[in-house]
Amino acid sequence: MMHRHACFLILMLLSACSTSPPQGRGGFAEHTLTSNYPVEADQPLTSAHGLRFDFSLLSQQLDILVLEGAELCFPATVVQAKTRQNRIAREIAGGLVYDAANDIIIQRRLIARLEHQLEYVNEHDICALPQTLPLNSPGELGEKIQTLLNHDNQFATDSFALNPKYMAQLAEAAILLKQAPAYHLLITGHADDRGNPNDNQTLSNNRAKQVARYLHIFGIDKKRIRVSAVGENDPLFVGKEAQIRLVNRRVSIELIENSPAQESGDWQDE
Structure with a gap:
């Protein structure tokens, strides 16, 4: 732990150690945040300053965990x-303060879980990732599955039917998931902002269940899948345009x- 704290202090002092989104991974528009967000003596602190500070801390914490073998x-x-x-x-x-704050909360939980799991496997000299997987880089398999x-x-309006292209991708992902039994899935359904919120909640739940159903058909054990739904409450993008509603x-x-400590009984997303 002393080593981890020392690394964290070094990364705090050296802003060049923080990571930025790799080329081509920034989604619809790429942005690189620097750690410099100057505050003048006669200017008050704003929510953006706090968000950037939290973002910088989480980025540096992730850097440390990667250095330690995460x-x-x-x-x-x-x-x-x-x-x-x-x-x-x-x-x-983009100035989406509320969305950024919500994602920072989720990111903090994710990194806390990652740190907890890494401490466990380091203490017991074990690793949750099967070493027989044909990987060219440590994250290649997970990245490929996540992409698929x-x-x-996306879904048609008021529908939870899967499009044929996505079904084919689920089948391909299932083949890879069978090679990595330590991987479990959290499937969250979403809806756009049209219609009744209660109906959208039900629709998003049906979408998640339909994906889970097909993955089970393709051979993934139900015990490896958990389903949730958020209705229209967590849009990928904000707007009323048809193309935005489509991706939402x-x-x-x-x-x-799963860390080995979680393998007995039902898995939990901490």
């Missing part, structure tokens, strides 16, 4: 953390690695 043992969680980190950067750069699960997953009608799927 990407080797829990590549899918690291990919998930980096993806959300890029999303937070876009939200802060979260690409082309979706499911989002997170890969969760």
Whole structure:
């Protein structure tokens, strides 16, 4: 722990150690946040300053965990953390203060879980990632599965039927998931902002259940899947345009690695 704290202080002092979204991973628009957000003597602190400070701390904490081996043992969680980190950067750069604050809360929980799991495997000299997987890089398998699960997953209005292209991707993802039994899935259904909120909640739940149903058909044990729904409450983008509503009608799927301490009984997303 002393080593970890020393690394954290070094990264706090050296802003060059913080990571930025890699080229091509920034979504619809890429932004790079620097740690410099000057505050003049005659200017008050704003919410943006606090968000950028929290974002910088979380980015540096993730850097430390990667240096300590998190990407080797829990590549899918690291990919998930980096993806959300890029999303937070876009939200802060775009002035979406509420969205950024919400994602920072989620990111803090994710990194806390990752740190807890990494401490466990380091203390017991074990690693949750099967070492027989044909990986060219530690996060390659998790990144490929996550891409397949979260690409082309939009739905028609008021429908939870999967489009054929997405079904094919689920089948391909299932093949890879069978090679990585430590990976579990959290499937969250979403809806756009049209219609009754209660109906949208039900619709988003049905979308998540339909994806879970197909993954089970493709051979993934139900015990590896958990379903949730948020209705219209967590849009990917804010707006009334048809193309924005389309991408908000979706499911989002997170890969969760079980630490050995969680393998008995039902898994939990901390």
